[in-house]
Amino acid sequence: MLSVLPFEWTMRLSNRAKYPRITINKFAKVELVWPKHMPQKHVKPTLFRFEPWVRKRLAEFEPHQHQQNLPPQSITLPAIQQTWAMRYQHQAGLKPAMSENNDALVIAGDLQDGEAIRVALQGWLKAKAKLLLNPWLKDVALDMGAEFSAISIRLQKRRWGSCSSKKRISLNAALLFLSPELVRHVLIHELAHLKHMNHSAAFWREVAVFDPLYKQHRLALRHMGKDTPRWLHETFDTPPQLKEAPYETR
Ligand SMILES: [Zn+2]
Structure with missing residues (x-):
């Protein structure tokens, strides 16, 4: 992780990629696909060059979350007057599991697996x-x-x-x-x-x-x-x- 960038990102090394590219998934997770043959000393400058583009995409992202059926950013239970903030932590290859951390709910695991996230949320509820x-x-x-x-x-x-x-x-x-x-x-x-x-x-x-x-x-x-x-x-x-x-x- 590079803390000076205003977003979190992960890097995936690719044999096939000819050029570096950035993808953003539905949970606003930023991934840098880096060609294996390319020296990694260029990673930092590349990310900084991408920064304005990523910021713009992430800004477009958030308003849509209200209309779409996407994993929630927070959960409020009026019956007990409590609200939890949701935190998502991507861990590739791991089935998403949910845990409570004070007033936050943490889902850790493969964030591409929407159905497993939904099952975890339902189980918690x-x-x-x-x-x-x-x-x-x-x-x-x-x-x-x-x-x-x-x-x-x-x-x-x-x-x-x-x-x-x-x-x-x-x-x-x-x-x-x-x-x-x-x-x-x-x-x-x-x-x-x-x-x-x-x-x-x-x-x-x-x-x-x-x-x-x-x-x-x-x-x-x-x-x-x-x-x-x-x-x-x-x-x-x-x-x-x-x-x-x-x-x-x-
Ligand atoms: Zn009845």
Whole structure:
């Protein structure tokens, strides 16, 4: 790494390349492809010559991240009012793995493997949901005098939660993207099913006791799907085609 440059870069030696060139992948990772036959004392001057071009490309890069389904730059979980910054560390040949580092989430591994990154993100979210929703559900159940037999955390596409006739409650890990009020509303709804396995008037009366604003919350829930990140259910977009700029060393 060359710290004086305003971006990080890696170098790959190539037998086939005739000229040095720079590529930028979808995670804004800069790679210098260096012909093996060329003396490496030219690497530094070459990078500095490339700098304006790389800066320009990287600047174009960022605004697009909002429209495209790309690995996130940060993750906010309104349910627990926490935000994590994402850090990506490229390690070729290594399956991406995720770890927490204070208020940052670090994904280290082969950053070309978008699907593995997505699986890592989903795994982290599910683990987080388990940690937070299990005790939360137990608390609300205690308030309601309701008893369930088991909890499972899933990542469903269309339901926030469900309750089986065997008193098993299943919760969607994406609940963490909702406000605490809406999460509580979903927990109350599912727990009320322990007494009424239907949506009868008696069921709604039970819900209303613990969530007087349930009608408002129910309505709000219907509009919440769009606030969950696309990576929950969709594979990442293919990297934008960035123009490579091969050039000659004079
Ligand atoms: Zn229901």
